[in-house]
Amino acid sequence: MSCATCHTADLKKSGKTLVGKGIDPLAPSANKNRLVSVKETEKWLSRNFKQVYGREGTPREKGDVLKFISAQ
Numbered sequence: 001m002s003c004a005t006c007h008t009a010d011l012k013k014s015g016k017t018l019v020g021k022g023i024d025p026l027a028p029s030a031n032k033n034r035l036v037s038v039k040e041t042e043k044w045l046s047r048n049f050k051q052v053y054g055r056e057g058t059p060r061e062k063g064d065v066l067k068f069i070s071a072q
């Protein structure tokens with residue numbers, strides 16, 4: 001499993017959870033509600049990192065990921 005499993009390789013597109021529920025695009029350019037709430041972002045990033053990598057990411061890893069998403 002990778003981040004793209006649910007969010008797709010193109011973050012401007014909608015994704016899908018494992019049970020088929022829709023996920024709005026992660027890219028801030030396509031969805032202005034992204035990366036605006038510290039609480040939401042921390043909650044989901046921790047949960048998603050654990051699911052994909054089996055551990056919570058370090059601040060540097062999470063920062064790299066957020067920088068990447070912000071640029072999309």
Ligand code: HEC
Pocket residue numbers: 001002003004005006007016017018023024026033034035036037040041042044045048049051052065069
């Ligand atoms: C099993 C499916 C799944 C996987 C795998 C997954 N995510 Fe998510 N992600 C979700 C769901 C569901 C949400 C919350 C619903 C929403 O925000 O639309 C979410 C939300 C997020 C958010 C919150 C965005 C915000 O608005 O603050 C970020 C950031 C994120 N994911 C990043 C990642 C990264 C990075 C990975 C890979 C390490 C990943 N996700 C893997 C399903 C997944």
